Amino acid sequence: MTNDFDKIVDECIDRLNRGEGLEACLADYPRYVEQLEPLLRAMLQTRKAYSFVPSASAKRAARQRFNVALEKLEQRRQEKKPLFTRVFAQPVAWATVAAMLLILVGGYFGLRPLLYPVGPVLYPVEPVPNSEGNFVFLMSDDVNAIGDFDSLNVSVSKVGLLLGGESGQWVEFETEVKEVDLTLLQGDKAQEIWRGNVPEGQYTKVFIYVTDVRGVLKETGQTVEVKLPSQKLHISKSFQVTADTVTSFTYDLTVIAAGSPQSGIKYILKPQVDQSGADHKPSEDKEKGRKQ
Secondary structure (H helix, E strand, O other): OHHHHHHHHHHHHHHHHOOOOHHHHHHHOHHHHHHHHHHHHHHHHHHHHOOOOOOHHHHHHHHHHHHHHHHHHHHHHHHHOOHHHHHHOOHHHHHHHHHHHHHHHHHHHHHHHHHOOOOOOOOOOOOOEOOOOOEEEEEEEOOOOHHHEEEEEEEEEEEEEEEOOOOOOEEEEEOOOOEEEHHHOEOOOEEEEEEEOOOOEEEEEEEEEEEEEEEEEOOOOOEEOEEOOOOEEEEEEEEEEOOOOOEEEEEEEEEEEEEEOOOEEEEEEEEOOOOOEEOOOOOHHHHHHOOO
16 A cells, blocks of 8 residues: 555656646545645645755755655554554564464463373274174165165265264264165165174264165156255164174165156155164065175
8 A cells, every 4th residue: 555655646746747736636546635635735835935946955854844744644544553453563563472372372282182181092984894893784775655666776985973972983984885776675675785893882873975866767767866865864873882792783765756746756865764773683584685
């Protein structure tokens, strides 16, 4: 802003020296009238008083008057700035504040281990699959509108489990089976998509990350859009995992039809909380329907 103002002052002085009026200069810069007017009037008075070729001492006196007016203008400009801006414009103030911040940040991180002790890490973010693991994840379908489909393929990229308690730790793993056809998993049938070890504890939520849903209608053979409430489907279901037992969690999905034949039927895929849960041991039929 200072550089711009200095340029405006120089331009106005040149215009006045060429014979233009003071009011014309001020009219072109209405934002700077308050600052410009006293400076330009001082210049005009000086020029009028010394219309002849001034002596060196006269030039110095005129220059001093101009500098005094410029200093007063700068002082008024500083007084209009907020206190915070005036204080932090000083290099010394910045150095003091920076030193205080370093002390506060260093003190915080120095005391943090004492104030907030970090508990042990329970498990890596992505557990490694293990055929002898303590946790099995299965998917199934609850019968609603699944009878309308010749095939309904759901692509799942990964699963997330939320540990309860103070840790609030997420355990996520990529599924070994990337796609399941829900038309083959009706009733008691389920499909295992991951097996491995997860941390012991009480879990409260289960997420599945769905990347694609492709449905083909049985009656027409047409591919239809099946909508998802979200790309990350979740249910709140509490279950326990221990090291000495194998916990099987079945995540049940269901496809429902909305609308009418006249307005058009839309299909929605969503989790079925009531039919989902842990330690649902497969029956003989379910075991036959499971795909390794």
